[in-house]
Amino acid sequence: MSRVRVLVGTRKGAFVLTADGKRQNWNVSGPHFAGWEIYHLKGSPKNPDRLYASQSSGWFGQVIQRSNDGGKTWEAVGNKFAYDGNPGTHKWYDGTQHPWEFKRVWHLEPSLSDPDTVYAGVEDAAMFRTTDGAQNWHELPALRAAKGNLWQPGAGGMCLHTIVEDPRNPQRLFIAISAAGAFRSDDGGQSWRPINKGLKSPSELPDPDAEVGHCVHRIALHPSRPDVLFMQKHWDVMRSDNAGDSWTEISGDLPSDFGFPIDVHAHDPETIYVVPIKSDSEHFPPDGKLRVYRSKTGGNQWEALTKGLPQRDCYVNVLRDAMSVDSLDSCGIYFGTTGGQVYASADSGDNWNPIVSHLPAVFSVEVQTLQ
């Protein structure tokens, strides 16, 4: 029988939530790495028992953990993230140039084809790759050549937070950086180009159509149509039908088009999910109502999903890596909040239930569908 494993990264440790295919009764394991910030943990699609976790701390820096048994046991592996050569400078908050400084790993993306190959997105923004199961990490420095001197940190830091591998072409990678924008490589990371045409940031950039500098929050695609990308930007929900060459806005009738996560239904590539947040200065749901919005038309027409979610006095946020979907026949949708709840829907978002309600602030949620 199929099972699901939900990997939850929080401000104070990692948790592993498991259930059978009914997704009604959950076992909670954790906290793993108690007291540490776990920005992200994710399993290898090729070997689901191989997990990687980013463990960090303001005191002790960056640690990477690896599990070979689905999160029961872990071992610390390579944590040296050295930029290739002299990384130079990027734009600082005051407009001056500032040296690149490694701070932490925001996102770990295991390769679709090799459990020992993993991409890491880090702050200050850069992409690293390991091919030996995270013992050694090497930067893909050409990314910084894509106008890196013009990239600028947002309030949360200058982080590379999204990495998406094209399932049909492993040479094609999409990444996103706050606040630099989206970038694509068609040669396995040897070269990169900005893919931000159509993004508009009139409140954030002097040139609202700038080639780089946009605060992209998250990108998602459906594996059956990897040229169709969906994006939650700082403001605006966007869509590209040409692998990012150009974007159009699909915010439509959302109550707010500010937000962080975006994801795609496992079986319907035109069904997408976002969690609207009131504004860039008020990071909580509009009207105190926690609502996931679903579009079955690839954007523009949205419906509020509320059953089982708090509809009054709710002032949590849902961060960019804190939403995921399973691939069971009835697609499950999951998200975690900064209030420590992880909600699950076993019916594509129609009905929701909390799996856990009192975790530390949730940074990331990843789901594995296991046979």
Next chain:
Amino acid sequence: MIRVLLPAHLRTLARVTGEVTIDVAGQPTIVALLDALEARYPTLQGTIRDHGTLERRPFLRFFACQEDYSLEPADTVLPGPVANGVEPFLIIGAMAGG
């Protein structure tokens, strides 16, 4: 044999309990002790000192014999009671809330 007391999170990471004891070849300096500590427990690499610069992480302090050695040069020789194992070398995490 030098006794070292690690912060709780680093004891967990190194999979040790209580103090650890470290043999230091040659002069017992701060850098020699940290080099030997990291060689014995490789998972501590990068967690006490920056990988590249080998600078002490800003929220950690080094105490010995009721003195603060955090700002001393890395080649400072440790005091006799630490070098001969009478007193421990303390690696301390800064206090913080939250």
